[in-house]
Amino acid sequence: MLIKDSIKEIKAIAIAVADLFMPRRCLVCGRRLAVEESCLCRACESDVPYTYFWMLGRNQMADKLNALVQRRFEAESPAGGFSAVGRWPYEYAAALFFYSSSAGYRKIPQALKYHADFPAGRRYSRRLGERLAGSCLFSDVDMVIPVPLHWTRRWRRGYNQAEVIAKEIAGALGCRMRTDLLSRPGRTRTQTKMSVEAKGRNVAGAFRCRPFGGVRHVLLVDDVFTTGATLNACHAAIRAALASAGISPSECRISVATLAYVGRP
């Protein structure tokens, strides 16, 4: 206990000394951080706009995703397809916090995606994982799959931000993360300024998934949920891979989780 306390004290002194030369700042408001604070100041930390979607089977994020899945399913199976043997399951979806382009919290996923700044991304991904682990909707997830980047983009960036998030979530859920199943052979254009329809067309068919089985609940992970077009395209690829292994939608659920959700409470 004494050794632990001493290590804590030495750490605090080291942080205080480092802060003198290179002050750490709150990622959200830019205020100088106190020694005991990390990533966010106390005020911003207590103000995180949590969605609480992990507690709600139906929420605006899941509704958006399910509308896309349903539309795709109807286009693919006009004669009934799976609906002939059962109802298409409503997929679950959760994000940790709301993402507003005018609020500072957007800087958490941006720091992870554009600046290779991992501490805050990892910290809030782990928190999302803990919320999911404590939720009766997500606690049975037995495989986590991050949304892949095209290899050229990954090579240029050096990492995939969705994988950083997924790793923390898988750790909190106590299940495996697989990065070898879902791939993105198609190089798509950056979607930042595209309309919903254009985004859908841009990513449709961009993903491939190797057949797999032996799981009951897959969690697909990305950094930010905007229109759901990317996650819908990944969902299609995973669903096709499960179908080729003889696994129906009622036998394996596919849920999605992101760090942030673009929308308002």
Ligand SMILES: [Zn+2]
């Ligand atoms: Zn702050």
